[in-house]
Amino acid sequence: MSKVAFLLASDFEDSEMKVPYDEVIKAGHQAEIIGLKENETLVGKQGKVSYAADKAISKVRAGDYDAVVIPGGSSPENLRLSPEVLQFVKETNSAGKPIAAICHGPQILISAELLKGRTVTSYPPLKDDVVNAGAEFKDEEVVVDRNYITSRTPKDEPAFVRELLKVL
Template sequence: MAKVAFLLASGFEDSEMKNPYEAVKEAGHEAVIIGLEKGAQCDGKKGTVSYKTDLGAAEAKADDFDAVVIPGGSAPEALRVNDDIVRFVKEINDQGKLIAGICHGPQVMISADVLRGKAATCYIGIRDDVKLAGAEYRDEEVVVSENIITSRTPDDEPAFIREILAKLN
C-alpha cells in the first residue's frame, strides 16, 4: 500500500481531484490531502466537491510519502508560491518518487524545477511555461517520463489515473 499526497488549495478542478483521489483510495492506497494549512477548507472551482486538508505543507515530509498528485484548476497557482509546497515536491523528486500533475498541476513542478530533461504535457495555456522549464512538451493524453506523469485536461483523467495506479502497484 502506497501513501499518496494530494496537493490542494481552493479553485482546483473538481474532477481532477475527485476521480484520482477516489481511484487511489479504492485501489487500497492511503490518500492524504496536503494544503497551505492543516484543516483548511478547499473548494472545487465548480462547487461539486470540497475537502479539508489533512496536513499543512510545513509539516509534510517527503520521507513519509510514496507519491504526490497535483490536480489542476487555479489551485496550483496558489500552491506554487508556497516555499513548503515547493520544497516537498523537490524532495519527492530527489527521492525518485512519483509526481503526477494534470492540467495546471505542472505549474507546481515548474516552480520545483523537476521537469528539466523530462517529457511532459499540460493544459495548453501553460505549454510554453513547461517548455521554458526544460521539458519536452508533448500533446498527448498522458505522458510518463521516469517518475513524472502528466495529463492535459479532465478528458484525460482515465489515462492519468491508469498510469498513476500502474506506478503505485
C-alpha cells in the same frame, strides 16, 4: 499499500481531484490531502466537491509518502508560491518517487525548477511555460517520463489514473 499526498488549494478542478483521489482509495491506498493550513476547507472551482486539508505542508515530510498527486485548476497557482510546497516536491523528486500532475499541476514543477530535460504534457495553454522551463511538451492524454505522470485536462483522467495506479 502506498501512501499518496494530494497537494491541494481552493479553486482546484473538481474532477481532477475527485477522480484520482477516489480511485487511489478504491485501489486500497492511503490518500492524504496536504494544504497550506491543516483542516482548511478547500473548494473546487466548479463548487461540486470540497475537502478539508488533512495536514499542513509545514507539518509533513516527503519521506512520509510514496507518491504525490497535483490536481489542476487554479490550485497549483495558489500553491506554487509556497517554499514548503516546492521543497516537498523537490524532495519527492530527488527520491525518485512518482509525481502525477494534471492540467495546471505542472506549474508547481516549473516553479520548483524540475522540468529541465523532462518530457511532459499539461493544459495546452501552458505549453510555452513548460518549454521555457526546459521540458519537451507533448500534446498527448498522458505522458510518463521516469517518475513523472502528466495529463492535460479532465477528459484525460482515465489515462492519468491508469498510469498512476500502475506505479502505486
